[in-house]
Structures are given as structure tokens and as C-alpha cells.
Amino acid sequence: RKEVEQDPGPFNVPEGATVAFNCTYSNSASQSFFWYRQDCRKEPKLLMSVYSSGNEDGRFTAQLNRASQYISLLIRDSKLSDSATYLCVVHASGGSYIPTFGRGTSLIVHP
């Protein structure tokens, strides 16, 4: 089983739609969780950290479910500019310097 798994998609949604992605992780000792956004042929950029209590930033909401070992990203009122690949990143505990990346979920928002 892969350490961090994501549905590659693509998720093809109309503007204004709400879309959600999940990411499952296998290491129960994982402590830090992030969502990154990667545009085509560009570097990944941090979108959100994922806290135990969940967090929201405008149209984006991130949740952590430790019991089921997954994190989620919800995007409301999708914009054309949200089209990108969304990468899930997990850090284990113990001061590990090595993050584990998911392969990413592709989102296409169309008019």
C-alpha cells in the first residue's frame, strides 16, 4: 500500500461548483499535513496547512480525520483559476525531515 494516496482525477467541474478531494495516509504516526497546489510546469506552492481542528481560508476548507487516516480539501464556488493539481503532503512524527507526497489530484474547472 502506498504511504499517501490520492485519486488522480481529473475532476472536471463547472465554475461555481463545490468539489472535494481526499487523501489517505498509511503511517499513523504522521503529524503534519499540507495541501500544495501545482500549476502545469510550475513548482508546488503551499495552499494550506491542515490542523487537527480543521481550517478554512476563504473558499478553501481543509479537514483532518485521524481515526480514518485521511485529510480532505473542499473548494467552494470553483473558479477557472482553481484549475491545477493538488498535492497532499504528510510528515511523520519525531522531527522527520522527509515529507511524503501524494501523486496529486487534477482539477479542471470549465466555464
Added chain:
Amino acid sequence: DGGITQSPKYLFRKEGQNVTLSCEQNLNHDAMYWYRQDPGQGLRLIYYSQIVNDFQKGDIAEGYSVSREKKESFPLTVTSAQKNPTAFYLCASKTDSYNEQFFGPGTRLTVL
């Protein structure tokens, strides 16, 4: 402005030649990383360094070498031993106290 720079953005080399990719950061980060990304694939770790003069192999280190003589710099050499070097190479760094990684703009290497 603080950040990570990688050069060049595009690089073409003939098969059998070694090539060195540059990565510089002025964020005062201790840890630095090199990743490789192939089309439609996730990031795969090549090498990482937690402190100056120390570095560790990642998952796909064969055919690559690195050095960390200065905190700011972590160059990657793609040697002729790397079987399929054409890829997008990304450098990243982070502090000790927080796990967010900052990425450079990447170098797209094509071996002809």
C-alpha cells in the same frame, strides 16, 4: 526578497555528459531537498541535506550526486550513470521548526 532560485530554467545536454543543476536559497533554512518529477507523476526524493557538509540519499539517488558546502547552496549533479535523466527537477528547503517546504521554480532537463 527571500526565496529559492534554480538555474537554468531549461537545460539540454547530450547523452553521456554530466550536468550540474544549481539551487540557492536565502531563507536561512537548514534543510534542503532535491526532487524529480516525471509527467503525470508525483515528486520523488533524490537527496536531502539537514545541515552543511551532510546529506542523505533519498529514494532514487542512483546516478546523482550532491554537495552541501554552504548553507545557501545545494547543487545536484546528474551523472552519465543516470539511465533516464530527462525530467523536471525541483529543489526545496525548510526550517527545523516548521515542516512547510518552499520550492524553487525548477529546472527542466532534456537529454538528447
